Amino acid sequence: MLDDLDRRLLRRLQTNPAMPVAELCDAVGSTAAVTSRRLARLRADRIILGKEAIIDWSKLGYNVEVSLRVGLDKTQSRAFDDFIAAAREVPEVIEIQTFLGRVDVRLSVIAKDMTQYQQIYRARILTLPHIADIEALMQVARIKSDEVLPV
Amino acid sequence: MSGFDATDHALLRHLAGDADQSAAALAQLMGMSQPAVWRRLRRLEQSGVLKGQRLVLDREKLGFGVTVFLGIKLSGKGGMLLEDFERAVTAIPEVQTVEHVLGMYDYRLRVVARDIADFERILRRRIMALPGAGDVEANVLLSEERRPGPL
Numbered sequence: 001m002l003d004d005l006d007r008r009l010l011r012r013l014q015t016n017p018a019m020p021v022a023e024l025c026d027a028v029g030s031t032a033a034v035t036s037r038r039l040a041r042l043r044a045d046r047i048i049l050g051k052e053a054i055i056d057w058s059k060l061g062y063n064v065e066v067s068l069r070v071g072l073d074k075t076q077s078r079a080f081d082d083f084i085a086a087a088r089e090v091p092e093v094i095e096i097q098t099f100l101g102r103v104d105v106r107l108s109v110i111a112k113d114m115t116q117y118q119q120i121y122r123a124r125i126l127t128l129p130h131i132a133d134i135e136a137l138m139q140v141a142r143i144k145s146d147e148v149l150p151v
Numbered sequence: 152m153s154g155f156d157a158t159d160h161a162l163l164r165h166l167a168g169d170a171d172q173s174a175a176a177l178a179q180l181m182g183m184s185q186p187a188v189w190r191r192l193r194r195l196e197q198s199g200v201l202k203g204q205r206l207v208l209d210r211e212k213l214g215f216g217v218t219v220f221l222g223i224k225l226s227g228k229g230g231m232l233l234e235d236f237e238r239a240v241t242a243i244p245e246v247q248t249v250e251h252v253l254g255m256y257d258y259r260l261r262v263v264a265r266d267i268a269d270f271e272r273i274l275r276r277r278i279m280a281l282p283g284a285g286d287v288e289a290n291v292l293l294s295e296e297r298r299p300g301p302l
Contacts, residue, residue, distance in 0.1 A: 002213075010208070017170070017204040049207040053166035056202040057300065060155065067252065067259065091301040099220065101290030106220070110300065137222075137254035143237050147205060149263060150244035151213055 002047075005030060007151050009038055010048075014148045017051050057094070062110040064117045067137040069103040072130050079130040080105070090124045155200065158183075160302040162191055163200070167299060170204045215263040217270050218292040221278065222256035226285030235282045243277050256288070 002010075008028040012019060019027070025035045042048045057065070072079040080098065087093050087107055095108035109125065111117035125134075158181070165177060174192060178185040195201045210218065225232060233251075240249055240260065248261040262278075264270035278284060 010206075010213075014206050014208070017206040045212070047209050047212050049209055051170040051204045052168065052207055052297075053163070053170040054202040054205055055163055055167060055300070056199050059198055059200040059202075062301070067250075088298065091298075094298050094300040095295065096298065097220075097295040098293045099290035100293055102288060103290045106290075135255060137252040137256060137259060140251040140253055143249035143251055143258075144241045144246065145248050145250075147247045147261070149208060149210060149213055149215055149247070 002151075005034075006038060006042065009035070009042070010149075010151045013048075014151075015146070057110050061112050064111040064114060065139040066109050066111075066117060066121075067139065068107045068109060068125065069135045069137065070105045070107065070128075070131055071102075071133040072104045073132045074104075076130045082129045083131070086128045090120070090128075092120050092124070155195070159191055159195060159200075162188070163195065164299050164302045166201065167297075167302075210263065214265055216266050217264045219262045219264065219270055220290050220292060221258075221260040221262060221274075222288040222290075223258045223260065223278070223281075223284055224255070224286035225257045225283045227283060232283045236284070239281050240278075243273070245273050245277070256286075 005028060009024065012024055012027050021032060021035060021039075025032050028035065030038075039048070070083070072083055076082070083105060084096055084098070087096055087105075090109075092109050092111060093107050094110055095106075097106045098104065099106065107125070109117070109120060111120055161181060162177065165172060165180060172180075174185050174188045177183075177192075178188045181188065192201070210216075225236060236258070237249065237251075240246055240258070245262050245264060246260050247263055248259075250259040251257065252259050260278075262270070262273060264273055274287070274289070278287065
C-alpha cells in the first residue's frame with residue numbers, strides 16, 4: 001500500500017512536522033508536484049491525521065509530572081467508565097490511558113510543585129471512583145520523547 | 152517562568168488540538184487581529200512553551216497494531232550503568248519514548264510493534280539484552296487520550 005517514497009516522506013515529517021515542502025522535496029529526492037500529491041493522499045487516506053503542538057509544561061511553571069498507575073475495583077461494572085469520566089474533570093490530568101495487564105488505567109498528572117501536587121492528589125485523585133490501588137512514578141527526566149514510528 | 156495570560160492559554164489549547172492552523176485562522180477564531188496573534192505565537196515559541204509539533208499518524212494503518220508500556224528496573228545502580236542503558240535503549244527504533252522515573256521502576260518505555268509476536272521478538276532480542284535491564288513489567292495499551300491540561 002505504501003511505497004518507498006511514502007515511507008521516506010513519513011520519516012522526514014515525523015522528525016520535523018513543520019518542514020517546508022521545498023525542503024521536504026530535496027530531502028526525499030522528489031518534485032514539488034509529486035510530493036504535494038503524495039501528502040494529499042496520505043491525508044485523504046487518513047494515514048496522516050494531523051499535527052499537534054507540543055507544549056512544554058515546565059515553561060508554564062508546571063515542574064512536577066507524576067505517572068499514576070491505577071488498579072480499579074472490577075466488581076463494579078461501570079468502574080472504567082466512571083473513573084475515566086471523573087478523571088477528565090481534573091484539569092491537571094494531561095493523559096489518560098487504559099491497559100491490559102497489571103495496571104488498568106494510567107494518568108499523567110502535572111503540578112507546579114510538590115505542595116500543589118499533594119493538594120491535587122488528595123483532593124482530586126484519591127477521590128476518583130472505584131480505585132482499588134494506586135502507585136506513583138515520579139518523572140525525573142524525559143530521555144526520548146519523539147514518538148516516531150519506525151515506518 | 153510565567154507571564155502568559157488567558158489569551159495565550161486559549162491559543163495553546165487550539166494549537167494542541169490542531170497545530171496546522173494559520174495565524175489568520177486563529178485570529179478569526181479568537182476575534183483578534185492577525186499581527187496580535189503573530190506576536191503571541193512568536194513569544195510562545197521563543198520562550199519554549201511551544202516546543203514543536205508532532206505528526207499524528209494512524210498507527211494501525213501503518214501496521215503497528217500493538218503499543219506496550221514497559222516498566223524496567225535496573226539490576227544494579229551506578230552512573231555508568233544509567234548512561235549505557237539510556238544510550239542503548241534510545242537506539243531501538245520501536246522504542247518511542249523513554250522516561251527516567253522514581254518509584255517501583257527506573258524507566259518507563261513506550262514500545263510499538265506490528266503484533267504480539269513482533270512485540271515478543273523486540274522484548275527478547277532488544278529489551279532483555281539491554282545492559283543492566285532487570286525486572287520488566289509489560290502493559291498493553293488499549294486506549295489513550297491526551298487532555299488539554301490546565302489551560
